[in-house]
Amino acid sequence: MAKITFITSDGNTTIVEGSTGSVMELAVQNKIKGIDGDCGGVCSCATCHVHVNPEQWDKTGAPDELENDMLEFDDNVSEYSRLSCQMKVSEDLDGLILTVAK
């Protein structure tokens, strides 16, 4: 089980728990504002863009090349940007804080 915190553009903070699937799926199930996951998690739509808390960057690791290419053209990109569909929920992510980009 991992507890993940989402900070949305309206300033709200939501803590959700999960153990399987992707972080995007977890966010969609919990109706986190700004995470749409239009393509269902195949890295083609960038509607699940989040900024990882810089201090926790080693928890998530950097995006791979295809994810990075996708982020390159997204608005509001930072050096701690990830697509949450490409992050698997696991114990390793327990305590992670994500700021929704949209």
Next chain:
Amino acid sequence: MEKSKISDPFKKARLEKGFGKMNDQNDPVTMILGHKDVRKSAHNWKTFQSGGEEVGRIVVPSEVHIRDTRQIPFEVDPPEHKGYRDIVEPWFKRPLEAKYQENLSQIINNVVDEALSKETIEVVEEFALKLQSRALTILLNVPPEKADLWISWGTHVFRSEDTALDSSKANILYDYIDAELDKAIANPGNDLYSVLLASENNGTKLTKEEAKGVMILTFAGGRDTVINAVTNSIAYFAEHPQALERLRDEPEIMNTAIEELIRYFSPLTQMGRVVTEDTQVCEHALKAQSRISMCWASANRDERVFEKANEVVLDRKVNPHVAFGFGTHNCLGATHARQIMRILLTVLTQKVKSMEILDCEENIENLDEFKRKVGFDSIQVKFNKL
């Protein structure tokens, strides 16, 4: 296995030059072919504009001579684009609601049942066109019988047999939308026409002409594309019964399967833009006021991005396809289209054992340098019950 195959005619040009050329009614188009260049161009709406003065010019083939109404939000660029997109976006996300999916499911079950009850069926006219038109009544929130007229128009609403574009045919649609908007003005309801007419952009009500622009986009953008996606899906599963079997056994791969089929089919080959300043792509000079297109179909087969690019890999996990476009102007109807695919594939796995292609005629787009199969003009199929 050949009939359902959609080949990649762009490979050589994509790898050697990165672009292709086609003439279109004496208004030539430089087709951008590589995945990265396509995304880069789609992202750069300032240099490659959609909202220029010549309405219809970004469509390939150009609709400059058959249309005066600006399609909205499609032919508007930022910052004005956002106001329009924000108006229509929630309406076009309705396919995520359970009730919408229930209604869509009933429509798709009906067309599949009808196909199963017949000895054979011509899938383009009798299956895909019906499915697409009836599904559109849900997207517009209008009575189901409205689809009867749309079906009677046939698949070639904008084209005649001998010409690519036919203004008298296109006018049938434009006149119809005018009349429906007048009805909505007189008697507002809960349909898309009325919702648009009641909407405000920056405090000003949408004009009838603006509402018409959204409606033309909705009718035109989702017609051939959905018909091709549905028809190509039937052809694919007819020739790959093991793929249908796999979806039956592993419903958890449904999402990746849908995205992969959409990548492979790329129902819309390309979309154009007008160049606003002298620039270059792939070391090729582009003049201001000339046209480019982003060739989604070519980008989706780019071997630098997709392993086994010409194969359908139903469980392809990372699939950054651009079949719904990319960036600001990405497909407004994508949520609707994805639900159609999800429900169609689900119903096929529930009811259909196998399908046989008896006869077919391919629909080949003539892009000068390239000839691309986009679907079928007709395809006769026998559906077998599970």
